Amino acid sequence: MFNKEVYVERRAQLKRLVKSGVIVLFGNNESPNNYPSNSYYPFRQDSSFLYYFGQKRDGLVGVIDCDNDKEILFGNDIDIEDIVWYGSVDSVSNLAAQVGVSDSRPMARLQDICNDAKKANRKIHFLPPYRFDTKIQIMDLLGLHPSQQKEAASVELIMAVIKMRQVKTDIEIVEIEKACAIGYKMHTTAMRLTKPGLTEKYVGGQVDGVAHSMGEQVSFATIFTQHGEIMHGTPSYDILESGRLALCDSGAENSENYCSDNTRTFPVNGKFTQRQLEIYSIVEACHDYALEVSKPGVFYYDVHMGVCRMMIDRLKEIGLMKGDTEEALHAGAHAMFLPHGLGHMMGLDVHDMEGLGQHYVGFDDEIQPSEQFGTASLRCGKRLQEGFVMTDEPGIYFIPALIDDWRARGLHRDFLNYDLLETYKDFGGIRLEDDILITAYGCRMLGDKIIPYHPKDVEEYMANNHIDLWF
Numbered sequence: 001m002f003n004k005e006v007y008v009e010r011r012a013q014l015k016r017l018v019k020s021g022v023i024v025l026f027g028n029n030e031s032p033n034n035y036p037s038n039s040y041y042p043f044r045q046d047s048s049f050l051y052y053f054g055q056k057r058d059g060l061v062g063v064i065d066c067d068n069d070k071e072i073l074f075g076n077d078i079d080i081e082d083i084v085w086y087g088s089v090d091s092v093s094n095l096a097a098q099v100g101v102s103d104s105r106p107m108a109r110l111q112d113i114c115n116d117a118k119k120a121n122r123k124i125h126f127l128p129p130y131r132f133d134t135k136i137q138i139m140d141l142l143g144l145h146p147s148q149q150k151e152a153a154s155v156e157l158i159m160a161v162i163k164m165r166q167v168k169t170d171i172e173i174v175e176i177e178k179a180c181a182i183g184y185k186m187h188t189t190a191m192r193l194t195k196p197g198l199t200e201k202y203v204g205g206q207v208d209g210v211a212h213s214m215g216e217q218v219s220f221a222t223i224f225t226q227h228g229e230i231m232h233g234t235p236s237y238d239i240l241e242s243g244r245l246a247l248c249d250s251g252a253e254n255s256e257n258y259c260s261d262n263t264r265t266f267p268v269n270g271k272f273t274q275r276q277l278e279i280y281s282i283v284e285a286c287h288d289y290a291l292e293v294s295k296p297g298v299f300y301y302d303v304h305m306g307v308c309r310m311m312i313d314r315l316k317e318i319g320l321m322k323g324d325t326e327e328a329l330h331a332g333a334h335a336m337f338l339p340h341g342l343g344h345m346m347g348l349d350v351h352d353m354e355g356l357g358q359h360y361v362g363f364d365d366e367i368q369p370s371e372q373f374g375t376a377s378l379r380c381g382k383r384l385q386e387g388f389v390m391t392d393e394p395g396i397y398f399i400p401a402l403i404d405d406w407r408a409r410g411l412h413r414d415f416l417n418y419d420l421l422e423t424y425k426d427f428g429g430i431r432l433e434d435d436i437l438i439t440a441y442g443c444r445m446l447g448d449k450i451i452p453y454h455p456k457d458v459e460e461y462m463a464n465n466h467i468d469l470w471f
């Protein structure tokens, strides 16, 4: 946890931004797996609750009364039976004091606060809930059916939270870099272990194990697959084969719940083929291009489009695309290869604040999300600011079903060489991803050590650092 002044100052700023009404920030509850007391481990607190109230215990709700300048932490102290099984934990009043809140009350009293606010016709601000138990809590407190809660969530609160959380302070960058350091070990472990004959599950499991043994958890379900063309391809029981590529997209969440998110694609046998190198070098160039042009004031939408333009030009050189680059870009033909966006914000959430609504987080009055296939998946298009943490993650994929679908529908025939595409159906996909901090004049990659990604570095690393485990 940060110093309590950090949380005091954050709540004061939130109050200034929201101006009036009662802000209710719901912490998460334990999430049962297969029966009530077998909870998912480890518990994950809600990120906005963490940002303003810092505490990681389940069953807490923070209230900020903007008009009367009051802050209250709601939660129930544990009883002697809990202490027998889990040991002692701090009282709710201690938890409150640790983050500079002087008032704490049992959870049952939260209903009084809500009733009083409703009676006085004061606005009750809450964020869009994403867990069903929280939705039921809101239904009980405010009489709102879960189906109405997303619309009833406070836009003033959402915008205020985004305004604050999107700009990372120095103490937050320190934490993200710690997560990146764990991410480095996760990815290099995958590179060191990978060889023909192992299963995807084996390597993927070892990658997760690095996060669990060094930090707190993974920041999302690890992707480790020979089918890089499946965007969220979780590890299968498939055997790794010589001649194929393995794609590893994984990240750590450190003890302060800040995330990392990287992707590397490398040859299972440690040596790229010529055909793999051709495609890889395009993705590499796109990745490096984004590093060069990202800086305050630039729309991330433009960085994304610049990457797509470069990709089209390079794919034309090897004959996979054809025609006028600008026309192909405008038509969205490149989405055959890159059906997702260049990147997203990252912080306490790996897709930072995505639960608050992507159109609020990644877009604004200046720029609206596109509806075109591919570009529609860009999660953040707005102007970059100093302190933003973004991912830079271009990729090129050969998705057999998409090739068949577009060909059958006759889409973008002027820009795509379908006959040549047929020969790439067994290729898979390549993505490279790093986390970048927007600085005063440009950007820098986060993490003190860069996971090898230039092809020579990858081959050298894999050749010199291979490890075999005993099981």
Ligand SMILES: [Mn+2]
Residues within 6 Å of the ligand: 261, 344, 391, 393, 433
């Ligand atoms: Mn990512």
